[in-house]
Every structure is written in structure tokens, then in C-alpha cells.
Amino acid sequence: xxxxxVIGLEIHAQLMTKSKIFSGSSTAYxxxxxxxxxxxxxxxxxxxxxxxxxxxxxxxxxxxGINAPVSQRSVFARKNYFYxxxxxxxxxxxxxxxxxxxxxxxxxxxxxxxxxxxITRAHLEQDAGKSLxxxxxxxxxxDLNRAGTPLLEIVSEPDMSxxxxxxxxxxxxxALVQYLEICDGNMQEGSFRCDANVSIRPKGQKELGTRxxxxxxxxxxxxxxxxxxxxxxxxxxxxDGGTVVQETxxxxxxxxxxxxxxxxxxxxxxxxxxxxxxLPVRISxxxxxxxxxxxPELPEAKKQRFMDEFALSDYDAESMTATRALSxxxxxxxxxxxxxxxxxxxxxxxxxxxxxxxxxDIIDSPISADMLAGMIKRISDNxxxxxxxxxxxxxxxxxxxxxxxxxxxxxLKQITDSGAIETMIDDIIANNQAxxxxxxxxxxxxxxxLVGQVMKASKGKANPAQVNQLLRAKLKD
Amino acid sequence: MSLSTEEVKKISLLAxxxxxxxxxxxxxxxxxxxxxxxxxxxxxxxSGIEPMAHPQDISQRLREDVVTAxxxxxxxxxxxxxxxxxxxxxxxxxx
Numbered sequence: 104x105x106x107x108x109v110i111g112l113e114i115h116a117q118l119m120t121k122s123k124i125f126s127g128s129s130t131a132y133x134x135x136x137x138x139x140x141x142x143x144x145x146x147x148x149x150x151x152x153x154x155x156x157x158x159x160x161x162x163x164x165x166x167x168g169i170n171a172p173v174s175q176r177s178v179f180a181r182k183n184y185f186y187x188x189x190x191x192x193x194x195x196x197x198x199x200x201x202x203x204x205x206x207x208x209x210x211x212x213x214x215x216x217x218x219x220x221x222i223t224r225a226h227l228e229q230d231a232g233k234s235l236x237x238x239x240x241x242x243x244x245x246d247l248n249r250a251g252t253p254l255l256e257i258v259s260e261p262d263m264s265x266x267x268x269x270x271x272x273x274x275x276x277x278a279l280v281q282y283l284e285i286c287d288g289n290m291q292e293g294s295f296r297c298d299a300n301v302s303i304r305p306k307g308q309k310e311l312g313t314r315x316x317x318x319x320x321x322x323x324x325x326x327x328x329x330x331x332x333x334x335x336x337x338x339x340x341x342x343d344g345g346t347v348v349q350e351t352x353x354x355x356x357x358x359x360x361x362x363x364x365x366x367x368x369x370x371x372x373x374x375x376x377x378x379x380x381x382l383p384v385r386i387s388x389x390x391x392x393x394x395x396x397x398x399p400e401l402p403e404a405k406k407q408r409f410m411d412e413f414a415l416s417d418y419d420a421e422s423m424t425a426t427r428a429l430s431x432x433x434x435x436x437x438x439x440x441x442x443x444x445x446x447x448x449x450x451x452x453x454x455x456x457x458x459x460x461x462x463x464d465i466i467d468s469p470i471s472a473d474m475l476a477g478m479i480k481r482i483s484d485n486x487x488x489x490x491x492x493x494x495x496x497x498x499x500x501x502x503x504x505x506x507x508x509x510x511x512x513x514x515l516k517q518i519t520d521s522g523a524i525e526t527m528i529d530d531i532i533a534n535n536q537a538x539x540x541x542x543x544x545x546x547x548x549x550x551x552x553l554v555g556q557v558m559k560a561s562k563g564k565a566n567p568a569q570v571n572q573l574l575r576a577k578l579k580d
Numbered sequence: 581m582s583l584s585t586e587e588v589k590k591i592s593l594l595a596x597x598x599x600x601x602x603x604x605x606x607x608x609x610x611x612x613x614x615x616x617x618x619x620x621x622x623x624x625x626x627s628g629i630e631p632m633a634h635p636q637d638i639s640q641r642l643r644e645d646v647v648t649a650x651x652x653x654x655x656x657x658x659x660x661x662x663x664x665x666x667x668x669x670x671x672x673x674x675x
Contacts, residue, residue, distance in 0.1 A: 127648030
């Protein structure tokens with residue numbers, strides 16, 4: 104039987120506020136354990152949460168970014184469950200009246216088309232602390248620094264039908280929250296986390312199959328792998344005559360499997376009710392309009408502008424706006440070099456290869472946008488060839504200075520003096536009489552060999568087009 | 581409407597409250613009485629009335645995003661049963 108996959112994602116984005124959502128503790132990452140957990144975070148008796156305006160502003164900003172209505176009235180609710188890194192015994196979250204309601208985002212598909220993914224809701228909530236299970240002689244260590252950090256939980260519609268689409272969606276949201284400057288997107292530090300709801304059904308069936316929830320899939324690679332493994336597992340079960348159990352499953356990247364988290368099930372009765380410690384949040388039109396005025400150019404708009412302004416293809420424009428940092432980098436290179444297409448090619452080609460190899464982000468690139476623009480300028484004014492540029496690029500990457508310095512120090516300037524090139528050509532003709540005769544007898548292909556010889560003699564510094572032209576002229580004589 | 585002793589036990593488990601069978605029986609009776617009160621309120625026609633999220637008709641005050649807390653770990657940990665390397669230690673929980 105042919106199966107169809109249905110996927111919905113729940114993304115938790117940590118909001119970049121300075122202080123926690125309901126207390127004045129710092130949210131800075133990496134502090135000594137429990138030094139950023141005050142009486143509110145520890146849920147001492149008698150304390151009251153007070154909502155951070157910046158968290159509200161950031162959530163509203165996200166709403167505007169996904170074309171969703173921002174609720175003028177939203178309500179915080181208690182989600183009750185027991186876990187030691189949650190001192191209150193409940194998580195303050197939002198339930199039936201979230202701050203952001205139905206919106207959408209368009210994701211690129213492999214065939215170049217786009218698909219609209221619905222975003223059911225986004226709500227504010229507090230993060231839990233961290234449990235450390237090792238090294239304490241049968242005890243568990245609790246660090247509450249993270250407890251109370253503001254989270255935006257972004258819930259999609261079950262609109263994705265493959266692991267690849269899920270990854271494309273996750274990347275889009277990841278880029279958007281960074282464009283909006285509401286989340287740093289750091290997946291290693293857990294600032295951006297993802298759970299996936301996965302189910303399968305016979306192709307063409309309307310009714311949804313039983314879903315499982317996958318946890319612990321905190322990288323783009325893991326999302327794709329975990330979902331594919333889970334789809335295969337569900338198909339196996341059903342084709343063997345079994346039924347899929349609705350449950351939470353943990354992805355284990357070391358064993359490449361998902362496994363049941365049974366303990367989570369028993370607690371899966373959250374008994375939500377409005378938090379009596381918090382009043383309804385009311386947001387005025389003015390508040391929302393003030394946020395709208397501060398919105399940066401969003402990825403879709405920027406992509407369109409790159410297509411209009413720099414004549415980029417849909418694909419190139421999509422790539423160059425994948426993240427805000429990348430789009431900023433690209434724009435500088437394109438404008439300063441005056442070669443928009445060449446700039447995109449170098450960034451997608453050599454630069455991203457070099458960054459990937461050293462697992463670096465574009466903001467940590469040893470070659471700044473100005474440096475890359477400087478190098479591209481030297482290609483377009485014929486100081487160096489595209490081939491030599493690769494050596495210049497490598498030297499810049501290794502910290503040998505900017506393009507002009509490298510070209511000067513290594514003597515890489517392209518030879519454009521036709522007299523010098525002609526001298527080299529004469530040498531090559533004299534030393535390769537056999538090939539010259541073949542060419543003159545009509546064997547066109549041999550020209551390539553001869554051009555190659557001249558290029559070699561010039562150590563790659565001659566202009567290939569010029570060599571070609573001069574060589575042809577000489578051979579005709 | 582009544583609440584069974586099984587339901588009371590489930591709730592006590594979720595809340596991590598240890599109760600005896602006898603207590604479960606008592607709670608099931610007293611909680612059922614509360615349910616009866618809720619049932620009476622349910623009979624009131626509330627159509628057209630916006631549900632309340634809080635008994636006071638005012639909205640949430642918001643605070644500026646400023647770090648105002650300082651590190652008081654020592655004070656907090658002085659009343660904790662066990663700590664190590666700055667962590668609170670608790671009986672082991674494992675997924």
C-alpha cells in the first residue's frame with residue numbers, strides 16, 4: 104500500500120529578553136548553576152509573577168511576521184505537571200486564548216515551487232530548569248537558571264507531508280525569529296527546539312492516523328532523520344497488522360531509533376486552568392502599530408527586492424535570504440563589488456564550502472563582506488582571473504590580508520600585456536610543432552591543449568580569453 | 581455528578597499527594613459535593629456573557645525588561661536539604 108505522511112511541528116523559541124518572563128532574574132546563558140534563580144523562579148510561597156513587556160512585544164512581533172492577528176486579550180493558564188525542574192508544580196503557559204492566532208509561512212520545495220504551511224498559534228510560556236542525572240551518587244542535580252526564561256511556542260498545522268518539508272519549515276521559522284531579532288536561534292544552547300507530531304495514513308484517506316510525538320530533535324539533521332525513522336517504524340507496524348499507539352517518543356541519535364517515553368504518558372493530564380496570579384493581558388492597537396513600525400524587512404520582502412534590485416533568480420534570492428546575517432553579508436558584497444550574480448556564486452560556492460568545512464557561521468567568517476567584494480572587483484576589472492581568485496580567496500581565508508595585498512605579495516596580477524603573452528605563445532608554438540600542425544590540418548580540439556600550455560607557462564596569470572584570441576591569430580599566419 | 585475513588589486517586593497521583601484508601605473515600609464524597617455546586621451553577625443561562633479569566637475586571641500590569649535580581653544562591657541553598665556544586669540535589673528522577 105502507498106502511505107502518506109502527516110507532520111506538524113511544535114517549536115520552542117527562547118525570546119531574547121534580558122530578564123525572565125515573570126521575574127527580574129537575568130536570562131544570560133552559561134552562568135554558574137542557580138545564580139540566576141530568584142524567589143519567583145524558585146516558586147517560594149507568596150511570590151507573584153509580573154509579566155515582562157518585552158516578551159509580549161516579541162510575541163506580537165512574531166504574529167506580525169506570520170501574518171497573524173495579535174490577540175488584544177490573551178490569558179495565562181497553568182499547565183499542571185510534576186517534575187523537579189519545575190518548582191511551581193505547573194508551567195505558566197497559555198491555553199485557549201494565546202497571544203498569536205492563526206498565521207502562515209511559505210516554504211520552498213525541492214522542485215522550486217512553494218507551499219503554504221499554516222501556523223495554528225503561538226503562545227507565551229516559561230521554560231523549566233535543567234535536571235542533571237549524572238555524577239551525584241544516585242541523586243539528581245537541579246539547575247534553575249533557565250527556569251522562567253520566556254519561550255514562544257509555535258504550533259503548526261499538520262500541513263507537512265515529508266521530513267524534508269518539516270526541515271524546510273523549521274528553517275523558515277528559524278530564519279524568521281532571527282530576522283525579527285526575538286530569538287538568537289542557537290540550537291546548541293537550546294534556544295530553538297523542536298518536537299514533531301508524526302502520523303501516516305493510506306494515500307488518499309482523509310482521516311488522520313494515530314500520531315506519535317517525537318522529542319529531542321534539536322538540529323535540522325536530526326529532525327529529518329528522526330521523522331524518517333519514525334515513518335518507517337509506523338509503516339512496519341501497520342503492515343504487520345498492528346496499530347500505532349499514541350505516545351511520546353524520544354529520538355536517540357546514537358542508536359538511530361525512536362523509543363517510547365512511557366513515564367511521560369501518565370503525566371499527560373495537564374488540568375489547565377486560568378492562572379489566578381495573572382490578569383488577562385490587554386494590548387492596544389497603538390501598541391501593535393508601534394511594533395509594526397519597528398519591523399525589519401522580512402525574508403519574503405527581501406527576497407523579492409533581491410530579485411528586482413540584483414536580478415537574482417528565485418533560487419539565488421531564496422538562498423541569499425536564508426538567514427538575516429547571510430542576507431546582510433550578501434547585500435554588502437553585491438553593492439560594493441557591483442557584481443550581484445558573481446557575489447551570489449562566490450557566497451554559495453567557495454565561501455559556504457569553507458564555512459561548512461570549519462563548521463563556522465557567516466558572522467564568524469574570516470573573510471569579511473568588504474574583503475570578498477574587494478576580491479570580486481579584481482575579477483571584474485581583469486586584475487585576476489576566476490581561477491587565480493580561488494587562490495586569493497584561500498589566502499584571505501588564511502588571514503593573509505585583503506585581496507589587493509594578496510595579489511601584490513604573491514604576484515598574482517593577471518598578465519594583460521599582449522607583448523608578454525605573445526612571447527610565451529611563440530615559445531609554446533616552437534616547442535609543440537606536432538600539435539600546431541594537427542591544428543592547422545583542421546583539428547580544432549588541439550587549440551585547447553595549446554591554450555593550456557600557455558596558461559601553464561604564465562602560471563595561470565594570463566587572461567585565458569586573450570590567450571585564446573592571440574594564439575588563434577598566430578596559428579593562422 | 582460524582583467523583584469515583586479511582587478518579588480521586590489519579591488526581592492525587594498527578595499532584596504527588598499520598599492519600600490512604602479511607603481518605604480517598606472521604607475526598608470522593610466531599611469533592612462530589614463541590615461538583616454538585618458546579619452543576620447548580622451550570623444551570624444558569626450564561627449565553628452572551630464573555631467568560632471571565634479573573635474575578636477582577638482589570639488587566640495585567642507589565643514590567644520593563646530590566647534585570648533587578650541579584651545572586652542570592654547561598655541564602656536559598658542554606659535551607660535546601662542537599663546541594664552540590666551549586667545544584668539542588670533531589671532523589672533521582674530518570675526518564
